Amino acid sequence: MIMRPGQQQLLLPVSPVFIWASLIVALLLDMLPLGRGAWTPDLLALVIVFWSVHQPSRIGIGVAFVFGLCMDVHQSALLGQHALSYTTLGFCAITLHRRLLWYPVLLQALQLIPLFALSHLIELAIRMIGGGVFPGWSLLISPLLEAVFWPLASLLLLAPQRRTPDPDANRPL
Template identity: 70%
Template sequence: MIMPSGQQLLLPANPVFIWTSLIIALLLDMLPLGRVPWMPDFLALVLVFWNVHQPQRVGIGLAFMFGLGMDVHQSALLGQHALAYTALSFFATMIHRRLLWFTVPSQALQVLPMFAVAHGVEIIIRMSSGGIFPGWTLLLAPLAESLLWPVVSVMLLAPQRRAPNPDENRPL
């Protein structure tokens, strides 16, 4: 694949770093902050990021397993987060080649509908099983996740941007 002009060549992603970032995102989602509908889903954000940048290592099956873990943690209907994360992972894998050609702010605009669909799937499943509507502040969660996309991109790509053997004469 030909790289877009102006992009830096990245080092390979370390699998330990990928797993660490996923576990930290899971722990952030498990913080006991109460159930606030506008809170961004950090695990969904990191799953989409790694689905876009490393689709061979982070796939739909891993998203399903993390979704089941979130369902158990939140005492939600079993499969609610699993279905949302699986759909999110599928769509991220489907558009990952096209998405990487855009700048990071443009990527944030393009992942916004995916996050909105994932939250919509969760709400439809929750309400069809007799749950209550959490309120219109739920619409802020996909927007917050989309606004966090550039921050997450910079943080998770930082280890890949460093030189393997840095010295003062190497421009990379």
């Protein structure tokens, strides 16, 4: 892998248990009964995009679809509303992952705003087609909040991979 000057250290391999645990924790956080406002960021969508960008071979469209169905059942939404949204997010994130990783974290967040907005637009369109009510213009805040949380998610979810391996006299890395 070609590294740019000043780029971060090489990361250790990620544990599949950590990936699944982070997805389940994000699902449980989205299921907390705190009242779901239109402006509330979708943490599960954020984690799905994160792992689709950083581990596209392990977290794919099928995983996004299953978690979307779980959210549909939990929120009593039209079956497939979140599933289509998360699947689209996963597909777009996997498509952009090579280009996105060349940028610093803040520029990655800026580039992900349209992706998060598309996800909320898909959910809104399906809700409106199904006879739902328009949640208001505060819906536009949610993609911005998800982009604001991107650096924090990067810091937290990459932390286990940044731990230093056991030093060895024969291994300089």
